[in-house]
Amino acid sequence: MVRAGLVSCLILMGAPAAWADAPRAVVELFTSLGCSSCPPADAFAGRLRSDAAVLVLSFHVDYWDDQKWKDPFSSTDATSRQHAYARAQHTASVFTPQIIVNGVRSFVGSSEAQVLSAIGQAESSVLPIHAEITRQPDDSLKLMLTGPELSGDVWAIRYVRSAVTAIRAGENSGRTLQTFNNVTRIERLGSYKSGTWLLRALAHPDDGIAVIVQPKGLGRTAAAVSYEAPADPGKS
Numbered sequence: 001m002v003r004a005g006l007v008s009c010l011i012l013m014g015a016p017a018a019w020a021d022a023p024r025a026v027v028e029l030f031t032s033l034g035c036s037s038c039p040p041a042d043a044f045a046g047r048l049r050s051d052a053a054v055l056v057l058s059f060h061v062d063y064w065d066d067q068k069w070k071d072p073f074s075s076t077d078a079t080s081r082q083h084a085y086a087r088a089q090h091t092a093s094v095f096t097p098q099i100i101v102n103g104v105r106s107f108v109g110s111s112e113a114q115v116l117s118a119i120g121q122a123e124s125s126v127l128p129i130h131a132e133i134t135r136q137p138d139d140s141l142k143l144m145l146t147g148p149e150l151s152g153d154v155w156a157i158r159y160v161r162s163a164v165t166a167i168r169a170g171e172n173s174g175r176t177l178q179t180f181n182n183v184t185r186i187e188r189l190g191s192y193k194s195g196t197w198l199l200r201a202l203a204h205p206d207d208g209i210a211v212i213v214q215p216k217g218l219g220r221t222a223a224a225v226s227y228e229a230p231a232d233p234g235k236s
Helices: 039-048 076-088 112-123
Strands: 009-011 018-020 025-031 054-060 098-101 105-108 130-135 141-146 152-166 176-191 195-199 208-215 223-228
Touching: 025 039, 025 076, 025 112, 039 054, 039 112, 039 176, 054 076, 054 152, 076 176, 098 112, 105 112, 130 208, 130 223, 141 208, 141 223
Parallel strands: 009 130, 025 054, 054 176
Antiparallel strands: 009 018, 025 098, 098 105, 130 141, 141 195, 152 176, 152 208, 208 223
16 A cells, blocks of 8 residues: 655565555654663654654763763753754753654654644645665665755664663663664764665664755755665574
8 A cells, every 4th residue: 555645665675575654743752871861752753663754763862971871862962852843842951751743843752642743734734755774685775855946864774673672870770661662873864866776785783774855054855765674583
């Protein structure tokens, strides 16, 4: 089934090629395993990812890390992305858990009703750039972007679909928490242009990749597409 609209996602998992529903809403969760307020938002992200119309990405910031224990998914790139959103939205500070919907609407990550309402509104809009990802015979990935000219950036974001982590220090010390679509790499591919982009194959632990097109400096999502490797039957 191809979801109505201009964004589509082509996933090849052997022959023949199969179409998958494309995300119409991008939910970016800024979180940390060291933050006691974050587990409900992390669980919410896990539930959201079952909806094919929603692309969920969990960015683990590094300002909760301390010398005793470090969130294994935290990165300065995730923190920098959150601060870039703060500048774009003219806010003075950042917080966790924070959810950004389609690059423009900010919510406390546990505000489920508000986030779901924003997702519903985002799904009714048309993203102007058409995006497809196909897996090639050598397992590399081909990204196709077509659409109107705009001044924007193309971001490739690799993630791990699910992880269970034992917390050894900090506010969640002693807990074992499951998190979802944990971002492991954020890469700016370049300025947006219609055409073909070649991406390296997925490799452990990167078992998913998302591509997002946004205005320079971040802002409203212009395109979103994702590809995930076949699920490991032994992994939840």
